[in-house]
Amino acid sequence: MKAKRVHGLHPDAPMFVNAAKIVRARTEELYALAPNALDESNAKALHDMRIAAKRLRYVLELTGFCFGPYGAKAARRMRELQDAIGAVHDCDVFEPRVRADIGTLRAEDARRLAAGALANGGEPAAVPRARRATYGALEALAIDQQARRAILFAQFRKRWAAIERSDFRDRLLAALEQPPTDAA
Numbered sequence: 442m443k444a445k446r447v448h449g450l451h452p453d454a455p456m457f458v459n460a461a462k463i464v465r466a467r468t469e470e471l472y473a474l475a476p477n478a479l480d481e482s483n484a485k486a487l488h489d490m491r492i493a494a495k496r497l498r499y500v501l502e503l504t505g506f507c508f509g510p511y512g513a514k515a516a517r518r519m520r521e522l523q524d525a526i527g528a529v530h531d532c533d534v535f536e537p538r539v540r541a542d543i544g545t546l547r548a549e550d551a552r553r554l555a556a557g558a559l560a561n562g563g564e565p566a567a568v569p570r571a572r573r574a575t576y577g578a579l580e581a582l583a584i585d586q587q588a589r590r591a592i593l594f595a596q597f598r599k600r601w602a603a604i605e606r607s608d609f610r611d612r613l614l615a616a617l618e619q620p621p622t623d624a625a
Contacts, residue, residue, distance in 0.1 A: 442489040460504035461617040467497040484533045491526035508616040525597045532590035539583040
């Protein structure tokens with residue numbers, strides 16, 4: 442996901458003025474992605490939301506001091522959100538890899554068995570028991586990842602609901618309007 446361009450930045454402006462423009466843009470990006478990311482089947486939107494949370498987190502970590510105590514709190518909330526989405530994303534990446542490995546093993550075994558049968562002029566032998574156990578273990582791992590993802594996604598949704606209940610956006614945007622007392 443490409444970051445939205447932030448307009449109106451000026452090198453001679455006080456830091457808090459430019460930082461507020463960047464934080465405002467990154468906050469709006471995050472909230473624009475939320476409706477699609479809350480759809481459990483939309484892994485891409487969820488990943489995009491993670492990237493948006495990361496961008497907002499980093500700008501807040503660098504400039505949050507300009508926005509009073511809420512700047513640091515907002516950075517922590519974004520770190521927690523990014524971590525929660527990242528855990529879901531790990532499952533989105535890992536489970537298909539496990540399934541691909543199962544497919545590779547099965548294809549290799551089928552080729553090996555067919556080659557052995559053709560060389561001996563007979564029927565393919567049964568897949569060795571150890572290999573069948575590997576299929577089962579990998580299948581169990583894939584199922585575990587699916588279940589883990591469902592649990593982590595539910596936790597993400599709860600975390601996002603808590604962020605919304607806390608009026609995170611309104612509180613952050615209000616903090617952007619308050620210039621620091623030591624105007625950076």
